Amino acid sequence: MTITPQIPARTDDDAAPVQPAGHDSDFDAWPGMATGQLATARQAAEPLVLPYDLTGTTTRQLRRLVNQMYKALDADFPPYGAQEDYDRLADELERRAAEAREGSGGAERPGAFRDNPMNHRFELFQDGMLAGYVTYSLRAGTLQLHRTVVAGAFEGSGLEGVLIRKVLLDAHKRRLAAVPYCDQVQAFLADNPQYRSLVAI
Known part of the structure; x- marks a missing residue:
């Protein structure tokens, strides 16, 4: 009778681990193990199209856009x-929250005045409508006033002077050096010399 010697199993590091045939679910893959399944990278999100002017967007729509972004x-x-x-979007939400805390009522309150940094302009509202605005640029503590615009429905009502006065007082309160490049602002200062101390000339 022939005796077949039993060969001991290899125990060196090069030996391939014995896996149960047909039972892939009986073991867990360890970190770094090549399982033959490629991880799928998350696809790039579709870009959201935001309106240029967010003032017409409701707060609820802003919150939804913030979540999507x-x-x-x-x-x-x-x-x-x-x-x-x-x-x-976050800045606009914060601005509206600050307005609500101050109880200003925003643009809906008649005669409301506000700084709209998104559009780089000071705005004056009358009866819920945008009556006029002054465009500006802000750099290193200097507020350069470029253009004053009053809606046609409010021309001749004296709102231009009210708007410019509010702009100058707001700049003074914020310790900004106002520089009047705008012809209307310069004319206002000529007619109201008491406000010349509020501008950097």
Whole structure:
């Protein structure tokens, strides 16, 4: 009778681990193990189209846009400019929250005056309508006033002077050096010399 010697199993590091045939679910893959399944990267999120002027957007719509933009930022490949759009939305929400805390009522209150930094202009509302605005640029503590516009329905009502006065007082309160490049502002200062101390000339 022939005796077949038993060969002991290899125990060196090069030996392939013995896996149960047909029972892939009986073991867990360890970190770094090549399982043959490629991980799927999250696709780039579709860019959101934001309105240029957010003043006509309701607060509820803003919150929804902020949530959608946050999800877009969480993607592996966020859309170009997503961070800037998110910051813009968050700033507008914060501005509205500050308005609500101060009880200003925003643009709906007759005679309301506000700074609209998104559009770089000071705005004056009358009876819920935009009556006029002064465009500006702000740089290193200097407020450059460029143009004064009054809606046709309010021309000749004296709102231009009211608007310019509010702009100058607001700049003074914020310790900004107002520089009047605007012809209307210069004419206002010529007629109202008591406000010349509020501008940098």
